[in-house]
Amino acid sequence: MKTTMSKSEITRAQIIQGALQALEKTGVLGTTTRKIAAEANVQLATLHYHFESKSALLVAVLEAMIDEIAERLREDRAGKEPDLDERIEILVRGTWRSIMQSRTRQIVQYELTLYALREGAQWLADQQYEAYLRLYRDQLTSKSGKTELSSQNYILLARFILAGIDGLILQELVKPNRSRSTHAIETLIYTSKQLAHKLAREA
Template identity: 30%
Template structure:
């Protein structure tokens, strides 16, 4: 079982008893994402999500136990979408040195295209950390997104199975640094500074990869 499928499986296990023959789950999840983008995760109540989805609250709770389960599903949808996008973009072989620069450049282009989704992901982390029974979702989200970096770098033409530990370390470094850069940009929208800092991160990551 691939690690990047764990979040999707958690969603399925938690909601196994909820039928979806009429597509209601997808309808509710898509509506939830739009409500969270427009109003924020904290203000996205189940009632507002139900209204946006065109269903009543009872129908929403028939498909989802609570708001936290909806959040988990939204995380899964976003991660699945990013995974497909990255796999399509980096389908061709490429050396690790070049992959690092192109990966960060491409991720930034996707963020620039849909910044609201990135803000929602950051808000989700803070939201679930405030809820003891849902705090584990933050770790799951971090693992899932970081795994996207790992998988993309691991498919470099000069990387083999024996390089898995150093690729995981490199991915963690890139991801941790990039989250800080992204949060700064979300607060300031200073794109020139972001691009300059990303270029510095690229060089540092390339040097780290070469040193290994």
């Protein structure tokens, strides 16, 4: 059952969407809060009421992008209780499908990481990475309570998949080739399953 959003929540979501649109158009360095306000069709004062700084807004943008992927993955698993191999497939294919829907959005993601590192906002880069790691770990963990791996090994598997996805995104951004990337995704799924089986045997 969906709850009705308050006016404040609607405005906040509108600002986040405006920020994402501005970032896709002009990049992180070229995006000011004034441009974001214009893109979101709100007053600058309204933006600052909801977000005390540009960094706070960038965090909200990252969270929104991750939530979008998480929602699609939940839809892929709806009504199912897949085993670990199937969860790996759902996670990798579903994430890649979401990623490939917008090239400019992926560029924004990497710009946000580099911006955070260059501007001394290590916490923002850490938060971005840890948010994706939690998403991957949660998607790999069984919802039925069945434990195929230890908590530490679920995280290890999540890190492995995240590193593989990141590498494939960069490769696709620099030199697009969907056929090559599709083959690479299937290879990542296979190797991730092999790692999961090895970790399960060692438990």
